[in-house]
Amino acid sequence: MKYWRKPLDQDHLKTQHYQVDLITDRCKGCGLCIEFCPRHVLAESAEFNRKGYHPIYAVNDDCLNCGLCELMCPEFAIRIVQREGAPARE
Numbered sequence: 389m390k391y392w393r394k395p396l397d398q399d400h401l402k403t404q405h406y407q408v409d410l411i412t413d414r415c416k417g418c419g420l421c422i423e424f425c426p427r428h429v430l431a432e433s434a435e436f437n438r439k440g441y442h443p444i445y446a447v448n449d450d451c452l453n454c455g456l457c458e459l460m461c462p463e464f465a466i467r468i469v470q471r472e473g474a475p476a477r478e
């Protein structure tokens with residue numbers, strides 16, 4: 389996202405409060421979550437899971453807890469969890 393001005397608190401504001409928790413063997417590698425993640429957090433792994441699919445993994449710590457990946461996943465394989473010390477989820 390491109391801002392028309394830089395937020396005053398951008399340099400000291402921590403936004404990395406969430407992380408992706410995947411049930412690896414449920415993932416069927418459909419890529420829906422990768423396609424719709426607005427922060428480009430997710431990617432396809434080179435590993436195989438027990439079903440023989442390439443599960444996803446998080447490539448960065450930029451998750452904002454928008455919840456899209458949880459909603460999109462047809463296998464209910466993704467859960468977004470708070471990092472330790474993060475503010476309560478709304």
Ligand code: SF4
Pocket residue numbers: 408424425426427428429430450451452453454455456457458468
């Ligand atoms: S909750 Fe949103 S930002 Fe975080 S990984 Fe899922 S789609 Fe991406």
Ligand code: SF4
Pocket residue numbers: 414415416417418419420421422443444460461462463464465466
């Ligand atoms: S949407 Fe679900 S099943 Fe599809 S790649 Fe993402 S985690 Fe795997």
